[in-house]
Amino acid sequence: MHFTINGKSYEAEVDVRTSLLDLCREHLGLTGSKKGCDHGQCGACTMLVNGRRINACLTLAVMHQDDEIMTIEGLGTVENLHPLQAAFVKHDGYQCGYCTPGQICSAVGMLDEVKKGWASHVSADLTDPAFDESEISERMSGNICRCAAYPNIVEAIREVAAEQREVAA
């Protein structure tokens, strides 16, 4: 099969049972995405497929032949961090680091959802949701951090979102 991941082409022969997560981690050497539960319950495996965040453990590799897949490795590098990656370092938005790639990919997808005006469970106005800390917390609750660095995760995302808004304005 053929996959496009982080803008690069990959050929792989995979078992039909192989999840998108295992394709990346076990077949392509892309181990940045993590496996915490393999049940879609923790969010550590979050990737972006055609721009939308997805639990890569809950989807089969064979379903993604022609999709644009983005993993944490495609967002930035140690020398050239994505603004969210830099903000997580600055605000100590992690401890052990295992949920972090999923948190960051999830935040990228989440900010795009907000930009498109999608409402959440805590949005008072369903057509024009406000953007505040409670929205970040709610929308990031599919990503468990057992170290519980949540306040710093919120702060990192809030800062990047504010910068993006300034640029947009």
Add this chain to the structure above:
Amino acid sequence: MIEQAIDAAERPGGLARAVQGVLGAAVPRVEGPLKVTGFAPYAYERAPDGVVYAAVVGASVGAGRVTRVDAAAARALPGVLAVIDDDPRLPAGGANSRAMPHQGTDRVFHYGQPVAVVVAETQAVAREAAALVRVEAEPALGRYDAADLPIERAPKAAFLAPVDTGDLDAALRDAAVVLDRTYTTPAHFPAALEPHASTIWWEGDVLTVRSSNQIVGAARTTIATALGMAPDKVRVLAPYVGGGFGGKTGVGPEVILAAIAAERLRRPVKVALPRRDTAYLVHHRSPTTQRVRIACDRDGHIAAIAHESVAQQNDDAGFVEPVPFGTIPLYAGAARRMTTDLVRVDLPPTGAVRAPGEAIGTFATECAMDELAEELGLDPIELRRRNEPAYDPSTSRPFSTRRLLDCYDEGARRFGWPERVPDPGSALDGEWLIGIGMATALRGNFTVTAEAEVRLDAGGAATVSCDMTDIGTGTYTILAQTVAEILGLAPAAVTVRLGDTDLPPTAGSGGSFGAGSATSAAALACEEVLAELARRMNAAPEELVLRDGQVSAGARSVPLADLVRDDPIVARGRSTPGQQAKRTSQASHGAHFAEVAVNAVTGEVRVRRMVGVFDVGRVLNRATATNQLVGGMIWGISYALGEAAVVDPRSGRFVNPDFGEYHVAVNADVPRIECHFVEEIDDAANQTGAKAVGELGISGAGAAVINAIHNATGVRVRDVPATLDTLLPALPPV
């Protein structure tokens, strides 16, 4: 090597004179960029070529004997390389430096106990094959419900010797006020986000284990013992660990199984526990029943305090939850009784989970103090203040440092405690009942032996090495800061090597002793470096000033790089416990404050804000220490409101062994949390003067939430978690 037992409360000269100003600062984690880009390698990643996959087959009953393992269907599956059930070293459970499991036994101690290991070319095949293995067993009547079982008093396995001083019965009989309450806590999973995982390979007769493990030195000895090898033939690596919380202090059975498989197949083997299997192959925090009795006069002066507990363990494991550990030095009272009794069950092992003892013990004690304050009509802080002891009330030793009263004052001021309305149910915000509560935090401080190497290579490049682990605690960064502070460098200029048994030994990450011990060893190693630098400067070490890569003595100033040139300096330090650990009573302290809103219609509890003020000795890194303490406070919210591992009493199986059903706090459960320090360097604790941090935050935090629920609603929750069904029937009418 400079070796120093902590006999006197004194600081190494280099650290006392250091002027770089980086130790204690909120330096961003040095390994941060690797973590946020996904390039930090964890145990299951970057395996050697030709790696194959192992999957564990577990017992199909909770008690009894395994009679036959039928692996025919599994062996017939294409891609299966082996099903191993006949090795006499197959472990029945996890092992640690204090206790080995039964090996090669047919007895079942709990459901899911390892019986065989399957090895296959791919992960999917290994898991399917494991499911195809039929484990036949002769079941026995399992002991799954502790309520019906006999209690073993003062069990030999207990970590904590019973405390029994003064005449408790007389004090309880004669006191003006006696509080007698029983609290219960359920089983808790450590639930590190990275499941237990290892990559294992043999090179000749040397075994290398890359493992998700908190203490690699102990793991090496344990693995060698289990496999009948010499420890120097085992190397354990743990450069990155995706959370531990006590669950990764020992060696899981999957490590031994995979090592046996790798030996038999002569190929590298990887193993990672499926999430639901972690409930059976990893220990959990024991459920407890805790009776707290406090006798005092009408002014609240405590005459007697008793904290008696019953925990659970199976017949294979040796740990006993030291429930009253935090109560022992906490409050005054001449008559004291603290006990840890046990019920034997046929369930997965119980063990150390973040703050064993204090995490749940302080829940009972701190809720009891709140109840007593209400009964006496006293402010909860005032009751604690009246019972603040001048010395350890159980051992009569002086405290090394104890700034608990300052934590109360600072926390009360920052939180706005004086505005509290003591009458429950007095504050309403729409349909929400608002309340505030507080509780004390205490976590014992342990001093353990640690060694570290510090070297300066050509050009002045500094490296610090030891076999400590960084499980998210910040070890990489605080070691870089310690060495940078003393040698006058930027933290980024110091390379830190950890998590490898080839490096100088430490006791790893556990019991919150890691940071203080490892940084102390590094500080001692720096003393030796300074002595050599002084010799090269023709000066006394006391004359040296090291800052920004320059070494000065009097009017002379030389770049550090020039002093090293082609002649590297290699130094070792070793810090060991000494007289101070015996002479003084050592602990970290703190005060938690919480505000909750309880929905009067639905019983839903929202924590609105929390403030914690902590006395942890020297703060090595303000950002990482804060993060850990806040994380601990969130664990408090989590067990107060959600966490409970439930056993099916018919089968001995867990009902909810995954993140979907075992509810840990998520982002939306967590409010704004403030963390502040009352900092006093504790020179009696260790050379750097840093006390326990990692487990302090959880101690008492759950009690502050539960006490706030009482202030909001008038409902006393004595059995956590405080789920909707426990609150609803007792809520006041809206």
